Amino acid sequence: MTEPRRPDYLPEAIREKLIHDPRVAEQDLRVEVREHRVMVGGNVSSPQLKQRITEVAKELLPDYEVVNETTVVPAAEPDGEEPVS
Amino acid sequence: MIRIAAVGDLHYGEGSREILRPSLQHLQDRADLLLLAGDLTRCGGPEEVKILADELRGLPIPVVAVLGNHDYHADREAGVRRVLEDAHVQVLEGEAAAIDVDGVRVGIAGTKGFGGGFRGAHGSDFGEPEMKAFVGHTKMLSDRLERALAGLDADLRIALLHYSPIEATLEGERLEIYPFLGSYLLAEAVDNAGADLVLHGHAHHGVEKGRTPSGIPVRNVAQPVIRHAYNVYTLDARRQVLAAAAGGIS
Structure with a gap:
């Protein structure tokens, strides 16, 4: 990707790219950049999506180290039920 | 007792296959x-929702859905809806469905809804055409929700939103x-028409439980919030009927 002229705007530029890449399309990711390291956090729905985030981030910034700190949300059956009336 | 399983924000796409299916086996x-x-x-993408539709196809209980903002992104929401309907999932947008569950008529009115904000800080349809369109969309969908809810002839009424x-x-x-997460106009519509439960998604970092200003229970069932395949809420139809009767007498 073409990096913004000022590094202050790089995390948001990466976040936008991740939202618009159909392999990711996730709006709830946090992106931080320190030196040549990109850290991505947030919740994702599957291990495959987590892997895609790493791949896409590396494609975007091949010269950066990508640290994927996203969490895969569990999807097991619930333990019980809640009476609401 | 009517048992309602609910979840939102499943975000199916490539790589999602089989995420939900193991948890649906005991759903009935x-x-x-x-x-x-x-x-x-x-x-x-219709091809994305096909993965979910294949998991839902053949479920022995009725499935009712509304679409969310992601389901509109490719401008192919009609195709998304068609794929779901082919799998016998009823999709609501400003519409209502009434389903008989062991003699209890459960009514569901659904809409995607839209944003604008909340009381004291809601956007107005004032100024630029873009702003008028933004708030106007919320007003239109809220009006339709109120009409759909009010028109339901049912023992229990649920508002299903994104x-x-x-x-x-x-x-x-x-x-x-x-x-960008919601609007009080949706709550006003529900409070005006009346309902027993409101379900929504969209707010992945929110919390599960709340109430409308008139006290109707609201549950945020976004999957990252409930952190299960679905949650189950029970509604006592007899209690609702008694409450309605008491209200009628007073």
């Missing part, structure tokens, strides 16, 4: 209805994005 023993609160796809009707279930989200 645990719930009478499954309600889906929008954002069923990642990018709004966007949030209240602030309480957004706690944990950044305040700056509240206007």
Whole structure:
């Protein structure tokens, strides 16, 4: 990707790219950049999506180290039920 | 007792296959209805929702859904809807469905809903055409929701939304994005028409429980919030009928 002229705007530029890449399309990711390291956090729905985030981030910034700190949300059956009336 | 299973924000797409299916195997023993609160796809592709539809096809309980903002992204929402309907999932947008569960008529009115914000800080359809269109969309969908709910002849009534009707279930989200997460106009529509339960998604960092200003229970069933395949809520139809009768007498 073409990096913004000022590094202050790089995390948001990466976040936008991740939202618009159909392999990711996730709006709830946090992106931080320190030196040549990109850290991505947030919740994702599957291990495959987590892997895609790493791949896409590396494609975007091949010269950066990508640290994927996203969490895969569990999807097991619930333990019980809640009476609401 | 009517058991409602609900979840939103499943965001199906490539790589999602089999995420939900193992948890759906015992669903008919645990719930009478499954309600889906929008954002069923990642990018709004019919091929994405097909993965979910294949998992839902043949479920022995009725499934009712609304679409979410992600399901509109590819401008192919009609195709998304068609794929779901082919799998016998009823999709609501400003519409209502009434389903008989063991002699109890359960009514569901559904809409995606939209944003604008909350009381004291809601956007107005004033100024630029873009702003008028933004708030006008919310007003139109809220009006349709109220009419759909009010027109339901049912023992229990549920409002199924994607966007949030209240602030309480957004706690944990950044305040700056509240206007993009929901609108009080949806709550006003529900409070005007009356309902027993409101379900929504969209707010992944919010919390599960809240109430409308008139006290109707609201549950944010976004999958990242409930952290299960679905949650189950039970409604006592007899209690609702007694409450309605008492209200009628007083």
